[in-house]
Amino acid sequence: MIFDIIKGSVHDGPGIRTTVFLKGCPLRCIWCHNPESQHFEKELLWIPDNCILCGACIHTCPRACHTISDGHHQFRRDNCIRCGRCAEVCPEKALRISGRKMSIQEILDVVLEDRLFYEISGGGLTLSGGEPLAQVDFAEALLKAAHHQGIHTCIETCGYAEESVLERLAPLTDLWLFDFKADFASYPSLTGKPADIIFANLRKLAEKKSRIILRCPFVPGRNDMSVCRKELSDLVWELRESIQHVEVEPYNPLGEVKYAQLGRKCLMTAEKPSDAQTARWIALLREVLPCEVISG
């Protein structure tokens, strides 16, 4: 199950890439800006502001989830089976399905369309999510197929998986974009999972001489404390032969509105850090890290 494919990406690894977003993630980071990626099944996003009250959804819904009364569109999510018929007919994209099944070959066909760009730019395929490690069979098959075609591969991961998963994927992955989300102790409260498995996996990748870029979300007040900086520094010094550089990713509040669209509760609200705030955090990290730190 994937929730998106983005071609021509310049933000997910070197060169121009095709990024395949696999749906479903074991973590629940409170700052997640793609909450539609968290669940492993299809979901319906409902955006009332886009609705023009045309009524097309009413006629197509098999469960009578949509009604219009007094100039207002009411949606009964509890009755919805996420069949997606309403989204198909909605002229203003007020209803949208996140998640679709695609075969390896179908995805590979899309990926291969941009082979020329990978060759010129040093790009390739990136698996992202959700969490690619959570669909290991699929990820393994896709990476294998890409490598067979001579295409450079990346995995963007939170690192939460059994060791055997990494054993299977490491030989097929040319570059890891590995998240460092917070200090060790804060992981459970901020992401919903403990850090021990994650950092153990990171060390295993380093042992295998994998190439790694650490990606660090920057959420002021949550993960910019000195303890976080210290632990990140210790980790990078320890694994400096594998870690290419560190990317700082400022919190993006775009996800906040999506929670409401999914009918779920938003776990955190905050302003996007200013450029100056981000620059200050990067400068602080540069003081202690033995590698380049860039804004990602």
Place this chain on the structure above:
Amino acid sequence: MYEIIAENFTPVLFRNDPFFWETGLKTAEYNGRRELSAGGFLMLNREHLYREKHPESFLEYIMADRHALHLAYGPFCDYDHHCFPFSNLLKLGLSGILARLREGRRKNTCPDRDDFYTAAEKGLNSVQKIILKFAQAAEQRKNATEDPADRTHWERIEQTALKLSQDPPGTFFEGLASLRFFYEIGNIMDGIGMSVLGSPDRQLIRLYRADLQAGRLTREEAYDLICRFMLQVDCKLDSSRPLDKQYNAGEQGDTLILGGLDEAGNPVDNELTEMFLRAHEELQLIYPKIQFRTSRRTPAELFHLVARPYLAGRNVIGLLNDEVLIPALLKNGKTPHDASGYVAGGCWEVIAEGTEHSEGANCYFSLGRAMDLTIHHDPELLKELGLDFKQPDSASSFQEFLDCCMDNVKTALKKMLETIAECGSVWPEVNPCPFFSACLDTCAETGLDYTQGGAKYSPHSVPLTGFAIWIDSLESVRKICFENREASLQEMLTAVRNNWKGFEQLRKKVLSLPHWGGGNPAVRELAGEILRELHQFITSFRNERGGPFQCGLYSYSDIVFWAKQTRATPDGRKDGDFLAQGITPSRMHHDSITSVLKDAASLPLEDFPANSVLNLNLSRNGLTEDALVALLRCWTEIKASGMLQLNCISREELEDADRNPGSHEGLIVRLYGYSARYVTLDADRRREFKERNLF
């Protein structure tokens, strides 16, 4: 006029400016407008001839402008966006140009060309006199001071002016002084706009290296001169004022061309290229506009230098693609030498430097409006425009619909091209340019002014805009009405004529169809066929100077203002929605950057030597320098367009700039062939910019 100018002007010199150029005869913000320089006198007093000689054609042509079908800037000939023939001056000097002219006169046997020779010689003599007056003024300032540094400063100007009054420059400093002076004097003498400040890395490298070798110049001194050369161009404009308080909405010419290939296909970039780019970045300039020529041989470090300002929120560099433009120029009759020396005028107007003026920005033609006029039955408007359009209602196949649309656009183009050819032939009577012409190649031999077709090449460009509307509208009708049969043609026409009101479902279907920029092979094929057909049609006409019409794909800020008059179209666009620039896809679709680039690269761009422009706005969030360089390489190597107007922006930053303009003075965006401070833009331009697709 030349003699009066030379006799009566007063040279103005500056204590901290090593160059001499200020005559007081044109405004700082001059961009070719006739009322803003002394040489505009002739045109101001004679442009009535256009109207008087062909009153009916004149009126219909102007109406087409008012009704957003095509531009009528000039109105028939582009008196702006020129490039002074620097390379000829740098090679021959004024005395050499004069000698060439006299030699031409001696050999010429046509007595009716005497006037040209006489006027051109007077022009050259007057310019010599003007330079000598600068030399004299500098000498007086020198003699009036005891300060050694001051004396050195004035003496350098004096000696340089004396030299350039006769000879080509012999040093790097003299080369820069030549570019600065002749740019200015070209604008003044003939009243036509010179936009280009030269290709200094290409034109001055020999002088620079000779100076270094002889110990006359250090690299640091050269860098300082480069800074002063460019700083003056930028600081004359107050770009922090709101746009409506700036002349011409903040847009000026003042273009500098860097990089590119030579006629053997080797890169010409050198240490000067790097120094100009570094100086532009260090001084945080907007002007001069840098137009950087890329090729598959452009070194990585130069790509990185070009990429850096974008990532700092300064979208100030235009990108020209030698892999597209040189083959296009060659295919359209230029020699390898002339093709490789091309420059882009004010915004994008490709000119073979030293040999032509391409007239690239006076008759932008809107394919979007042509589609509008085809769909919306409007006999009164068509009558005002003097056009007889067919109605598409009775088409029983896509081919018939397509034929109707193509016949109509050809009808409109034919009228425009024939009017330009007929009425534009008055241009030599309105504003002959003997001085400028004498400096161009072959006018001395032919004895004809460039306005009469005396230059080596005499093309007139026809830039098309609204390309995405045209292609997507045709594809929409093909699919909906004739392939899928989801609506009849009559239903589709009714929907469009009602601005899609009551037809939301149909519009949704239209918006989900294959479209330009979406990587669909059938759409690519259709787009290619249409461009080939339009190219064949347009180039079958001869222009006002006897030269060819050549095709282009770009437009100016018309995508904002014409849009207001352009009604709904079958591509799903509603009344007044903005047009897309050049070959840029519609704003209604959000495709991947790679499918956009591949679609663009599939077009027969070698038939569009006037230029083909693509806009791309990239999200700056998380964009690294390496990634941007990778993208620029791809654009270059797959030959996706002749020019790229690139912006790297953050949506949040734009929104914050709207709320807190004082905190975003340094945010500069690329608009319509030029860059401006975002916070100075008016509401229309801001909205247009923000509504562009963000990749």
